[in-house]
Amino acid sequence: MHRVAAGDEDAMAELYDRFGALVFKVSRQLMPSRAEAEDAVQEVFVRLWRTADRYDPRRAKLVTWVMLITRRHLIDRIRRSSVRPDTSTLEGDPPRSTTDRTPEDKPQDAERNAELLSRIAELPELQKTVIERAYLQGFTLREISEQLDAPLGTVKSALSRGLNRLRERAKSDWAV
Amino acid sequence: MTSPTAMTREEMLELAALDAYGLLDEYEATLYSRAFHQAPPSLQNDLLGLQARIAADETLLPKEEPPAELRERVLRAVSAAIEQDTPTPLASIGRKSSTETIYHETQGQSDPRDHRPTALTRFISANFFWRAATFLLAGVVIAMAYVLTDAAGQHNRLTMAAIQSDVEQVEQLVGPTLRSYLADASTQRIVFTSENPDASNWATLMVREGERKALLIAVGLSPRDDDRPYTLQVRDDEGRVYQIASIEGRSQMLGTRVEVDLLAYGANARWEITSPDGVVMTGSLV
Numbered sequence: 001m002h003r004v005a006a007g008d009e010d011a012m013a014e015l016y017d018r019f020g021a022l023v024f025k026v027s028r029q030l031m032p033s034r035a036e037a038e039d040a041v042q043e044v045f046v047r048l049w050r051t052a053d054r055y056d057p058r059r060a061k062l063v064t065w066v067m068l069i070t071r072r073h074l075i076d077r078i079r080r081s082s083v084r085p086d087t088s089t090l091e092g093d094p095p096r097s098t099t100d101r102t103p104e105d106k107p108q109d110a111e112r113n114a115e116l117l118s119r120i121a122e123l124p125e126l127q128k129t130v131i132e133r134a135y136l137q138g139f140t141l142r143e144i145s146e147q148l149d150a151p152l153g154t155v156k157s158a159l160s161r162g163l164n165r166l167r168e169r170a171k172s173d174w175a176v
Numbered sequence: 177m178t179s180p181t182a183m184t185r186e187e188m189l190e191l192a193a194l195d196a197y198g199l200l201d202e203y204e205a206t207l208y209s210r211a212f213h214q215a216p217p218s219l220q221n222d223l224l225g226l227q228a229r230i231a232a233d234e235t236l237l238p239k240e241e242p243p244a245e246l247r248e249r250v251l252r253a254v255s256a257a258i259e260q261d262t263p264t265p266l267a268s269i270g271r272k273s274s275t276e277t278i279y280h281e282t283q284g285q286s287d288p289r290d291h292r293p294t295a296l297t298r299f300i301s302a303n304f305f306w307r308a309a310t311f312l313l314a315g316v317v318i319a320m321a322y323v324l325t326d327a328a329g330q331h332n333r334l335t336m337a338a339i340q341s342d343v344e345q346v347e348q349l350v351g352p353t354l355r356s357y358l359a360d361a362s363t364q365r366i367v368f369t370s371e372n373p374d375a376s377n378w379a380t381l382m383v384r385e386g387e388r389k390a391l392l393i394a395v396g397l398s399p400r401d402d403d404r405p406y407t408l409q410v411r412d413d414e415g416r417v418y419q420i421a422s423i424e425g426r427s428q429m430l431g432t433r434v435e436v437d438l439l440a441y442g443a444n445a446r447w448e449i450t451s452p453d454g455v456v457m458t459g460s461l462v
Contacts, residue, residue, distance in 0.1 A: 012254050020250065021241060024240070034240075050387075060224065075198060159194060163197065167230070
């Protein structure tokens with residue numbers, strides 16, 4: 001990462017080769033269109049370069065740090081545009097803007113996240129709601145706590161447990 | 177809020193997972209970070225391992241792969257950003273940059289998507305970029321000079337160099353990143369004014385949209401006799417106070433980088449710079 005921070009283009013290429021696909025997949029999950037996902041990937045790698053000198057290998061493994069920067073950037077992008085990815089399953093959704101979304105994006109959204117959404121739908125109500133709002137729509141935990149009138153600790157626990165359950169179920173399905 | 181000293185192993189694992197997903201706010205992330213560093217090595221290893229497994233886990237992600245040409249576009253965007261951040265002599269402001277050349281070289285390619293610059297490359301490559309920056313910078317320098325001149329009448333410790341500062345001198349005082357904030361159309365500003373009508377304190381916090389890195393420029397935050405620092409803090413809509421950064425007093429104009437998430441505190445948040453004696457300046461988003 002020292003080389004990335006120093007602007008070494010070969011190091012940047014290596015970073016992309018190692019994590020580009022992963023960054024793209026997360027971007028694709030959270031951005032409303034493929035074009036926006038690709039734009040977001042470019043921005044993420046610029047951000048990785050800008051913050052490379054702050055990477056501390058004692059605090060996080062490289063993949064953790066890359067994905068942390070990626071997710072933070074995508075959440076910022078979602079909040080900035082006020083466009084929350086459509087989960088198509090929520091009842092009583094918080095108000096959200098649909099600007100910048102094209103009609104053809106919606107089926108793509110539903111399709112690309114169909115598997116995830118079906119897994120989320122199987123979760124207990126609170127975990128389902130919190131995951132949709134935090135993980136897919138970019139709301140902060142504090143915002144969700146206020147929206148649901150639930151303690152912040154409850155929201156955190158529900159989110160953590162829900163995400164853990166999703167991962168475990170996905171892994172067990174893959175293993176079958 | 178979770179206290180770093182009171183965290184159990186289970187709480188740490190819970191926060192580690194949320195941290196890996198980028199779902200902790202700045203305050204919680206800082207608390208987690210502190211707790212992580214205080215944790216025994218075996219727990220640290222567990223946390224690092226858990227976070228890495230979560231980060232690399234693709235089971236919840238779409239199966240789509242990125243297009244092959246995205247690699248080239250990413251590397252071009254990074255090169256352009258690197259070039260943009262390289263200090264540019266004032267004499268070259270307004271010249272056609274090589275960044276722009278890189279963009280135009282793509283015009284002949286067959287994939288129409290390659291012809292569409294991202295917001296980032298479009299902004300970087302525009303020729304008016306540095307021209308606009310020049311005007312902006314000049315305006316800010318004039319404003320700063322005015323404030324400094326006004327302040328100098330009352331605070332002799334402000335240096336004449338700062339009062340007569342030109343762009344480069346201002347940059348020497350507040351850091352080389354000033355230009356990038358001034359030139360970025362998405363930069364948001366929080367302007368602080370003094371609580372004491374007789375004082376000439378002044379500050380502005382510039383935050384680039386989508387980034388948590390901000391630049392605080394302040395005048396009149398002189399070192400205190402007791403050497404204690406000032407504090408940049410924000411009071412959210414519900415009156416909760418979040419300390420953002422500790423600021424060492426400086427007799428000259430000061431520039432310091434701080435981490436801020438503007439969206440975390442609400443549109444009506446009240447920003448404050450405080451000393452141990454109380455509020456020195458208050459600010460709001462303009």
